[in-house]
Structures are given as C-alpha cells and as structure tokens.
Amino acid sequence: MDIEKILQQFDVDINKATNCDELIEIRQNYLGKSGHLSQVMRMMKDIAPSERKSFGEKVNNAKDRVESLLRTKKEELEKLAIENELKNAKIVDLTVPCSENVGSLHPITIVQERIVEIFKSMGFSVEDGDEIETEYNNFESVNVPKNHPARDMQDTFYLDNGELLKTQTSAGQNKIMRKYGAPLRVIFPGRCFRNEELDASHENTFFQVEGMMIDENISISNLIYFMKTMLSNVFGKNVEVRLRPGFFPFVEPGFELDCSCPYCGGHGCNVCKHSGWIELCPCGMIHPKVLEMGGIDTDKYQGFAFGLGLSRLTMMTFDIDDIRKLNSGELKTLKQVKVK
Numbered sequence: 001m002d003i004e005k006i007l008q009q010f011d012v013d014i015n016k017a018t019n020c021d022e023l024i025e026i027r028q029n030y031l032g033k034s035g036h037l038s039q040v041m042r043m044m045k046d047i048a049p050s051e052r053k054s055f056g057e058k059v060n061n062a063k064d065r066v067e068s069l070l071r072t073k074k075e076e077l078e079k080l081a082i083e084n085e086l087k088n089a090k091i092v093d094l095t096v097p098c099s100e101n102v103g104s105l106h107p108i109t110i111v112q113e114r115i116v117e118i119f120k121s122m123g124f125s126v127e128d129g130d131e132i133e134t135e136y137n138n139f140e141s142v143n144v145p146k147n148h149p150a151r152d153m154q155d156t157f158y159l160d161n162g163e164l165l166k167t168q169t170s171a172g173q174n175k176i177m178r179k180y181g182a183p184l185r186v187i188f189p190g191r192c193f194r195n196e197e198l199d200a201s202h203e204n205t206f207f208q209v210e211g212m213m214i215d216e217n218i219s220i221s222n223l224i225y226f227m228k229t230m231l232s233n234v235f236g237k238n239v240e241v242r243l244r245p246g247f248f249p250f251v252e253p254g255f256e257l258d259c260s261c262p263y264c265g266g267h268g269c270n271v272c273k274h275s276g277w278i279e280l281c282p283c284g285m286i287h288p289k290v291l292e293m294g295g296i297d298t299d300k301y302q303g304f305a306f307g308l309g310l311s312r313l314t315m316m317t318f319d320i321d322d323i324r325k326l327n328s329g330e331l332k333t334l335k336q337v338k339v340k
Ligand code: DAH
Pocket: 167, 168, 169, 170, 210, 211, 248, 250, 251, 254, 282, 283, 284, 305, 306, 307, 308
C-alpha cells in the first residue's frame, strides 16, 4: 500500500472520529504493531538500497503527521466533551439560598462560643492552647509530680519524643501565667485526650474550658460569682451554685461545683437524677506552688481556676445521651442541633 493512500485514508478516518475511544482504535490501525504504517516500514527490505533512505524518511514523516493529527484531534474532542457537559448541565442559580442540607456549627462549637462570649463580656481574654504538650506543662507545672497517684487517672497517648496529648486544659496554666503575668483574667478552651474505656459518658477525646482569674484579694466569693453568672447565661435562666470539697493537686482548697438543675428548677428530674443538682465544674483557689511555678508573686496575688467539662455541658444543653456521638460525625444527632 502506498503511503499517500494510507494518509488519505487516515484523514478520512480521523475526520469521522467522534470520541477518544475511536481515536485509540485509529492509532492502533495506523501506528500499532500490525498497523498500516508499521507494515509499510516492513517493506523496507524489498526497496532498492539507493531509495531506502528517502523511503524511510517518508514513512517517518507520515508517522509524525499521524501522531500530531491524533494529538490535535484528541484535544479537540476533549474540549468538545467538556462544552457538551456544560451545555447539558442543569444550570443552578448559585445565589439562591439553600434550604436543605445546610451545614451548621458543631454542638460543641455552639456552646463554646456562648461561653466565650459570656466571659469576654466579663473582661476575660481567650487563649488558644496546644494539643501536644510537654509532660511538664500537663503535669509537673500543675503540681502533679512524677509518680503522683493523680497521674493514674489521666493516662494518655505519649509521643516518641516524650511529649503527650494533653489530658486537661489545665496544661495551659503555666504557659499563660508566664506569658501575661498578673493580674490575669483568661479562659482557654481545648481538646483533651485520655486513654479511656469508652462508654456513653467516657471518650478518649473530649473538650474542656479552663479559666483563671488572678489578682489581688481574690477569694472564693469571686469564684462563686463568676461561675454563677456564667452558668445562668449558658442556661438562659438564673441558677444557684453550691460547692463541695474536691481534690485536685493544683488547687487548694479544691471544689466540685454543682449547679441547681436548670431543667426542673431543682425539684428533681431525669437530668439531675432527682437530686436537684448537677455536678458541672471542678474548681478551686490556685495552689501557691502552681502560682510560683508560673512566676506569680504569691505575697501579692491569689487566684481561682476552673475546668468546665465542655463536652458534658454540650450534651446537657442539647439533650445528647451519648458522648461518643459528639465525635462520631453522625449527622442524625448533629443535625438536630441548630444555632438558636
Ligand atoms: N483539670 C481537671 C480535670 O481535667 C479539672 C480541673 C479541676 C481544672 C479543678 C481546674 C480546677 O482548673 O481548678 O480533671
């Protein structure tokens, strides 16, 4: 077969091609192992030696031409395919507000933002904490030395370099004291991690909001006032608070703070297990050792600290019965919660 005829036939074929699959077939027919041009190349041995060079050139030029036309045609067809897709696509007005499947803030974020707003209005600043912490920040600096039994309750995930995933937002206390000194009003929300047996009220990943107020003449009365104001705001109604003794190495005295049940007004219901009170926020007066390690002059300043269980408060606020749902990405639960 002569080269001219092959090229003429190629032009006919390529002009008829309407999609990339057809182009693959055409390539095979002309350039493939037993394609037309490869067969022509095999005729070389029958050509007179003096004409071989020009024959070889002719075949190679023909191959180049086929290659280049195939490439151009492929680009053309791809462009056309996109244009067709766009032409047939349902045109949506992107400015029309969407009524279904609207994303929303995570329930934890919603409650955290409320708490942040309340504390800001009371003159507190908000700090961001790290999730990977040194052992010193997480334990030693808050008066939990190595071998202290309190460490047993907060086993966590250790990194090869000895750092750990923080078990409590209290891990931020020392850094923040050192950064700002006294007087200080600050809250620092954060994600915490513990090696837990999982159940409806225990997760390996959960959220807390830590707070500190350090100034001259700070007493338990200040602590009670701020906690009562914050909780009344979160629940949108006036609540009472009460303190019971509680042990935490970083506070002295330390307390468990209960809040009168906002759902039944203290008369007793399922949420408060018919006691009228809900245990919500461990707290206390910051231990002088912790203040000293943070570089605070303990002759002049005292302070209170608290560690609010944000995951727990979120569950109460939105009536979520299992803490594991909060991190599950399970839309059935998360969708029920809308910013109010
Ligand atoms: N860090 C404690 C925990 O996770 C909670 C806590 C208790 C924080 C008392 C405080 C505090 O600041 O004063 O169990």
